[in-house]
Each structure stands twice: as structure tokens, then as C-alpha cells.
Amino acid sequence: MLLALAILLVFQCVGEGIAFLSGWPIPGPVIGMLLLFASLLAWPRLHELLEQTATQLLRHLSLLFVPAGVGIIVAAASGRGQWLAIAVALVCSTLLTLAVTALVMQALAGNPKEPDDA
Template sequence: MLAAFAVLLVFQCLGEGIVFVLKLPVPGPVAGMLLLMAALIAFPRLQTLVEQAANTLLSHLSLLFVPAGVGIVAAAASGSGHWIAILASLAVSTVLALAVTGLILRGMDGEEAQGKGEDKRV
């Protein structure tokens, strides 16, 4: 189990290092996760090593959100005078996300209908 956690930590550190050296606009853990995915595809035996540790982490995932929640509560005091801007940005980003999702789904539905030669809408 310790070796599996070490593998996960090495990939996270590799991701952080690559992002830092190349100045990529991607979070280091995301880059590390992509590297881990590539390694899992290249070396399927690695999955058996990492799987138990990953499942253990996933079973305690809610505990990993506690520091983020504390950070949000601590930072909430600094945004006390900006509630209108915060609420407006939340509303606008939500509407934009819904609109983009709808447009993507509409585009996918159109491609599906063109591919089959018929439109199945009711």
C-alpha cells in the first residue's frame, strides 16, 4: 500500500514540476493525473498496484474537501463588500455554462440525425 501511495505522490510531483518548469496554465495535479493515465495505459500492471490505494483515498474523499471548505469560509470575510459582484458572476457563469451545454447537445443531436439520415425528434 505504501508503494501505491508513493506512485501517486510521484506522479503528482512530476505534474507539479512539469507545470512549473514549462510554465503551463494547468494545475500541477491535473498534469500529474494525465501522466498517471498515460502510464496506466502503457503499463496495465501498474493498475493493480495503484487500485487499492486509490480506492482507499476515494472512500475518504469527503475529508479531502474539508481544507477547501475552511479556505472558502476564511476567504468569505474578505469578500464582504463584493456580494453583488460575486452573485452576478455566479449567475452569469451558470447561464453561460447552461447555454454552452445546450448548444453542444444540440450540435451533437444534429450530427447524430445527419449520420442516420433521419431526425428522431417528436
């Protein structure tokens, strides 16, 4: 298990290094995950080595969200008196996202051909 965790950490660190040195606007862990995916495709034996540890990490994934939840609760106190602005921003951004998604979908779908009446 320790070797598998070390392998995962190495891929994350390599991804962070590539992101830092290249200046790409892609997060380092995403680059590391892509490198890990390529390595898993190239060396299937690596899958056997990482499978048990990855399964255990996924089983306890909910624990990793606890610090984020605590941060949200702590930060909520600083939003006191700003709830109207936050609500307006949420509603407007949601409507804008729906509109842009509909326009993109319409542009990608094109105009369907009209069925011929017989």
C-alpha cells in the same frame, strides 16, 4: 501502501516538473495523472499495486474537502457588504454559460433534416 503512495507522489511531482519546465497552462497534477494513466495502460501490474491504496484514498475523499470548506467560511467574512455584486455575478455568469452552451450545442448538432410528408 507506502510504496503505492510514493508512486502516486512521484507521478504528481513529475507532472509538476513538466508543467514548470514547459510553461504549459496545464496543471502539474493533471499531467501527472495522464502519465499515470499511460503507465497503467503500459504496465497492468501497476494497477494491482495501486488498487488497494487508491480505494482507501477514494473512501476518505470527503475529508480532503474539509480544508476547502473552512477556507470558504473564513473568506465569506471578507465578502460582507458585497452580496449584491456576488449575486449579480453568479446570475450573469450562469446565464452566459447556458447561452454559450446552447449555441455550441446548436452549432454541433447542425440543422436536422425535415421529415418527408407522405
